[in-house]
Amino acid sequence: MSIPQEASPPTDYDPYYDPLVTDGPGVNRAYAPTYWISTAGPAPEDDGPIRRDIDVDVAIIGSGYTGLTCAIFLAREFGIKAAVIEANHTAWGCSTRNGGQGQNAAGRLTRSQWIARWGRDTALRMHSEITEGFETFEELTRQVDCEPQRGGHLYIAHRQRNFDKIAAESKVLNEIFKYRTRIVALNELRSDYVDDAEAVGAVLEPLGTGIHPAKLAFGYHRMARQFGARIHTSSPVEHIEAYPGGFLLRTPGGTVRARKVAIATGAYTAKGLTHVLRGRYMPILSNSMVTRPLTEAELCAAGFKTRIVITDTRTLRFYYRLLPDNRIQIGSRSAVTGAEAAEPRHLQLLIDGLHRKFPMLRGIAIDYSWWGWVDVSHDMMPRIFQPDPEQPLFYALGFGGNGVSYSAQAGRRMAQMVAGRPFAAQDLPIFTSPLPGHPFAPFRRLGQRLLYRWYHARDEAA
8 A cells, every 4th residue: 555645844825826827737735715625524644745766557647537547447447557646636627617417418419419510320429428428427426325306407598588488398308319308387387396486497317316416525535545546736737748658758756657647727828838739718607605504494485495406597507406404505607817817706697596586595605716727628528539659649628518428438538548448439420630829829818808798698688
């Protein structure tokens, strides 16, 4: 058994961290002050920081859901015991800052948009891949104490025009993809699910599971180590350099010589890590908050009769649910840069959203508030890809806020690629093409700010 090495003294959480501005995510930084970290219990034992030069067969950079599941499947299916290398603590980034909504999705596009982009046959195969990914996620959540809340995903229309769109998409899902969604009329929504004051109707998808993000991540961590993977925290990889026979990964404590490398750093990818990811995704902030526990009278007044995961139909969508301890978690997009993330107006946006949906909850105390970065690809779909067929370097990124469930499958697929084991879906676009670049990458933030104003005006128009 490996003996944990002493880490450098912990450094404070940085609320202003911005992956487009800051050189890297830091070293041994404290977790964001999320509800999940506060209620997950102690972080699991790890293998300490890298303190000398080491040789490994496979190095996985990033200890979030994707990196940890990649380590699990490498060990479980192929007997390969990888070294997971993390700058801070296990799942320090998006995997402990998300809303815990596992949906039958990956990326930001609808099934109709898949058909428009790739044609019907490829879209059907993509649906099979994503649905298999949800099954992979469910198989793992049954082995981890992560407070699963199963029962589907409720997509609530906040305007009539949005209801018409999701009803049309429901028809496509049912008739073409044989995915049995159903329309929920407003009276049924209010009587059986939730009395969202903005709602005009909803679509219920059969697959959807809410989880406790930090408990899931810590469970993945323990499982990976049980299978023989090593997890080195407080060891930021500052640069990857190819050399004959593999790669050199530079960390403050030593160089890792790896024969193969898998990158799973999401939106927390250091700017200078590797040229193959430069400008190929857009880090987007997502804010979240959790209320104090609601009383039974308050739950009744709010009409909360379900604990399944819920999103609304805004482009800058709200995602929310009732947690096992009767708190409400709600999140949405807000700030554009890290420098403005802590401004009170972004928390107020969530509070106002909660009040619009549930006016009877005005004044309820907010116990937790945080934000985190989401990796959004420029074409709104993820990639699990090997940039150069001559070099054994792979990455899995670009989940666009829909990575809670598909990250498990992404880790599995990347493990298969690393092990050189082909799979039937490997000719699908998310495996055969790189994350696309953007011709105006240096000016993306300006465009994002303008788009947010337009999205907000369109979302809230009567």
